[in-house]
Amino acid sequence: MPLFKKGLPKVLVPEKLSPDGLALLRSSLDVDERKGLTPEELLEIIPNYEALLVRSETKVTATVLQAARNLKVVARAGVGVDNVDVEEATKLGIVVCNSPSGNIGAAAEHTIALLMAMARKIPEGCASLKHGKWERSKFVGVEVKGKVLGIVGLGKVGLTVARLAKGLGMNVHALDPYASPAVAASASVTLISSLSELLPSVDFLTIHTPLIASTRGMISDTELALMKPGSRILNVARGGTIDETALLAALESGHLGGAAIDVFTSEPPVSDSTASKLIAHPRAVVTPHLGASTVEAQENVSVDVCQQVLEILAGSLPRSAVNAPIILPEEYKKLQPFVRLVEKLGSLYTQHYAGSPGGSMTLNTFDLIYKGEVAGINNTAPLFAALIKGLLSPISSTEGININIVNAELVARERGIFVSEQRSRDPADESSYSSLVTLVARPPSRASSRAPAGDVAGGVAQAQHQRIISGTCSGDQPLITRLGRFEASFEPNGTLLICENYDSPGKIGVVGSILGREGVNINFMTVAPVSSKLIAGSDVTDIKVTKETLTEEDNPISKEALMILGIDRSVSPKVTTDLVKEGGVLSACAVTL
Ligand SMILES: NC(=O)c1ccc[n+]([C@@H]2O[C@H](COP(=O)([O-])OP(=O)(O)OC[C@H]3O[C@@H](n4cnc5c(N)ncnc54)[C@H](O)[C@@H]3O)[C@@H](O)[C@H]2O)c1
Numbered sequence: 001m002p003l004f005k006k007g008l009p010k011v012l013v014p015e016k017l018s019p020d021g022l023a024l025l026r027s028s029l030d031v032d033e034r035k036g037l038t039p040e041e042l043l044e045i046i047p048n049y050e051a052l053l054v055r056s057e058t059k060v061t062a063t064v065l066q067a068a069r070n071l072k073v074v075a076r077a078g079v080g081v082d083n084v085d086v087e088e089a090t091k092l093g094i095v096v097c098n099s100p101s102g103n104i105g106a107a108a109e110h111t112i113a114l115l116m117a118m119a120r121k122i123p124e125g126c127a128s129l130k131h132g133k134w135e136r137s138k139f140v141g142v143e144v145k146g147k148v149l150g151i152v153g154l155g156k157v158g159l160t161v162a163r164l165a166k167g168l169g170m171n172v173h174a175l176d177p178y179a180s181p182a183v184a185a186s187a188s189v190t191l192i193s194s195l196s197e198l199l200p201s202v203d204f205l206t207i208h209t210p211l212i213a214s215t216r217g218m219i220s221d222t223e224l225a226l227m228k229p230g231s232r233i234l235n236v237a238r239g240g241t242i243d244e245t246a247l248l249a250a251l252e253s254g255h256l257g258g259a260a261i262d263v264f265t266s267e268p269p270v271s272d273s274t275a276s277k278l279i280a281h282p283r284a285v286v287t288p289h290l291g292a293s294t295v296e297a298q299e300n301v302s303v304d305v306c307q308q309v310l311e312i313l314a315g316s317l318p319r320s321a322v323n324a325p326i327i328l329p330e331e332y333k334k335l336q337p338f339v340r341l342v343e344k345l346g347s348l349y350t351q352h353y354a355g356s357p358g359g360s361m362t363l364n365t366f367d368l369i370y371k372g373e374v375a376g377i378n379n380t381a382p383l384f385a386a387l388i389k390g391l392l393s394p395i396s397s398t399e400g401i402n403i404n405i406v407n408a409e410l411v412a413r414e415r416g417i418f419v420s421e422q423r424s425r426d427p428a429d430e431s432s433y434s435s436l437v438t439l440v441a442r443p444p445s446r447a448s449s450r451a452p453a454g455d456v457a458g459g460v461a462q463a464q465h466q467r468i469i470s471g472t473c474s475g476d477q478p479l480i481t482r483l484g485r486f487e488a489s490f491e492p493n494g495t496l497l498i499c500e501n502y503d504s505p506g507k508i509g510v511v512g513s514i515l516g517r518e519g520v521n522i523n524f525m526t527v528a529p530v531s532s533k534l535i536a537g538s539d540v541t542d543i544k545v546t547k548e549t550l551t552e553e554d555n556p557i558s559k560e561a562l563m564i565l566g567i568d569r570s571v572s573p574k575v576t577t578d579l580v581k582e583g584g585v586l587s588a589c590a591v592t593l
């Protein structure tokens with residue numbers, strides 16, 4: 001078991017990563033470099049770490065992730081994340097990030113190196129000379145100038161290969177259903193619309209797609225048969241895009257003039273496998289997944305992912321996560337106070353209303369309404385995630401799962417929670433708030449069968465089943481401005497006692513003495529009157545406008561109020577019961593925010 005620097009988050013590095021990035025981590029993280037771990041050893045130690053930094057060798061399986069109780073981020077120092085179970089990481093709220101552009105140049109240059117090595121038989125000539133032979137006529141190659149290079153996958157690496165190949169005087173044809181024709185044209189690449197059209201035209205074919213369902217085995221017997229006799233093929237993308245058995249057969253039959261392969265279906269290849277026979281074939285030029293192995297690329301990807309690990313562990317959003325939305329840093333900064341606010345709205349809703357009739361158990365449909373400046377924020381995914389976290393954190397253990405931007409949608413779907421986000425660029429409301437966020441909880445069916453406008457009775461019936469909480473941000477500090485039918489102004493922090501009562505003299509004294517008896521100190525108190533709009537009868541969508549309340553002659557609606565007390569500890573249910581029984585309040589509820 002490693003000895004950790006006390007208190008620092010721990011990051012496990014089980015593969016060779018450039019020290020440039022790791023140096024960035026060392027001042028604030030405990031970096032544990034453990035090369036050569038067996039899968040069993042990885043499983044045993046992974047619960048100790050907050051971050052895991054890998055290349056393509058470490059298999060980050062569902063079992064590893066489930067055991068990783070403290071893991072916040074898996075960072076892949078490179079592009080491909082096929083060695084990481086991203087789906088499981090998403091379920092568990094673990095960010096998976098990568099370095100999508102740090103090794104593009106290296107991979108493209110390696111492709112060209114293999115292309116030239118294969119065309120000019122450099123590995124064979126080199127090996128022959130080292131064995132003391134001088135065989136000049138045996139190693140006559142071909143030129144690439146004027147030949148057709150077919151590229152499957154005109155993404156970052158594919159496009160760079162295209163530009164380099166143009167520099168060598170090649171004609172470049174490419175197949176990529178998602179490529180931009182303008183970008184292809186700017187690189188003088190002819191876009192071809194199908195493999196069957198592309199393959200017969202090429203002298204060299206190179207693959208630059210990810211390994212996904214549609215590309216697995218994409219080049220097999222049929223496709224190889226379409227290629228010209230003597231043509232050559234390259235794979236610096238992922239093993240499995242070219243079927244290894246079909247490729248070996250095409251080399252053995254002499255149909256293909258050569259193959260240059262950097263990646264294999266199983267790495268390292270198993271002895272006696274098809275891949276090992278392919279490697280041994282005299283017309284195959286092979287490298288052990290070296291596409292990204294340059295000093296420069298390794299520095300790039302290492303620095304890139306190490307910076308992201310620091311940011312993620314500090315609570316920021318990743319720049320290039322594969323399982324979370326990308327949000328610009330300046331936008332994320334603007335969102336931060338509202339993220340805190342919306343989480344508080346959700347938590348306040350669950351704690352204040354969950355136990356009440358029609359509470360959170362039945363109200364699983366929410367409108368999250370952004371008004372004013374906050375409505376101008378484009379990507380509200382962090383607000384959605386904050387709401388789900390706020391709603392669920394007070395009532396569920398969520399089995400150690402950290403609800404965040406990565407898994408909020410999945411968790412909401414599993415829990416049957418529906419959220420509709422709405423925006424209004426109008427001023428926040430008649431009030432002076434520049435931004436206002438309102439959470440409306442409602443039963444799904446009622447919402448769609450809303451009473452026609454003007455039908456106040458219907459409106460009240462509908463309103464009875466809604467719960468509304470609004471808030472704003474004062475600087476960075478969240479502020480609740482409405483709780484139910486009450487106009488409020490309190491900071492949702494710490495433990496709060498929320499008492500509904502008729503606003504009458506002496507009430508505060510009684511409540512204070514009951515709390516004093518229990519040894520509870522009051523830090524602050526604020527009174528929230530019924531919304532003036534409600535008294536004027538204009539706010540028919542307000543919540544909980546009960547018949548009893550409206551017809552209470554001695555206690556007209558205008559006399560109702562919420563008393564919100566900030567207290568220094570959580571209280572037992574006995575305290576809230578006593579407040580109702582002895583203190584004369586209508587209801588009392590303690591929440592911790
Ligand atoms: N050998 C190495 O060391 C090494 C280094 C870097 C990248 N890679 C691999 O190279 C591949 C390409 O990387 P990239 O950064 O260019 O990725 P990219 O996402 O930028 O490009 C992939 C391209 O493939 C296209 N594509 C997807 N499905 C396709 C299909 N069915 N037919 C045709 N095109 C399709 C996409 O539209 C995209 O343009 C990846 O598999 C990556 O893991 C390998």
Ligand SMILES: O=C(O)[C@H](O)COP(=O)(O)O
Pocket residue numbers: 055056057077078079080081103289290291292293
């Ligand atoms: O996906 C990638 O970035 C490349 O395949 C490089 O993988 P590596 O980091 O294991 O060299």
